[in-house]
Amino acid sequence: MIFSGIVRYVGDGDGLCVGPAGRPDQWIEVRLGDFYAPELHEAGGTDAKVRLERLVMGKPLVCRAGKHSYDRVVANCTLNGRPVGQLLRARGGVEGGRGWKR
Template sequence: MTSGHLIFAASIAACLSTPALADPCEGRLPTQAGAEISGIVRYVGDGDSLCVGKTADPDEWIEIRLSDFNAPELYGPGGGAAKAALVRVALHHAAVCITEAGRNGRVVSFDRVIARCRIGHRNVGDLLRAEGIAEGGD
């Protein structure tokens, strides 16, 4: 093996052994519309996704994609502001979320469940709009 091949092989091995950055939410996702998820907002991933859990154990946290707000992509224009707003209005607050079917008819999208969440008597999407966050993500 040449030194170039060794460097390439070492680079691949390093990439494979480095853990991917991911959200800590590992709870089992409900698969039916109308399921209630309640607990404390434990983590905010971006401007329209958060994790809710009753305990401090990430293995019980459910990752939710908000159904009533479509935030800008995290690393695009406005994405950081959308995440900061969701942190302000939701993180460490009690939330009640009800799962809904998405455009494809499914409740689960990638590794998240689609749901409408309330904090107190207000929908989280309405709280984000009240913060001045414009919708516009994919």
């Protein structure tokens, strides 16, 4: 499934919501499939969230959904045709956290 929308919320370094303004009931909660950020309570977690916010907040993403993880869609998303994970790494984003496979 392919979907798109404006980023309305960033929860952590690899989680965000896209959808219409003022309609959180219609937002799609996304876990990035191509970047695994440290958890918020781990070293680098807060920095990862800020990095993702600065990159995507208020901007349109196009996402290709894969599977589900908890209550989120796991999706590979692009910003202006470029993979978000690639953009995060280019801006100094370091992957980590529990469950991350090196």
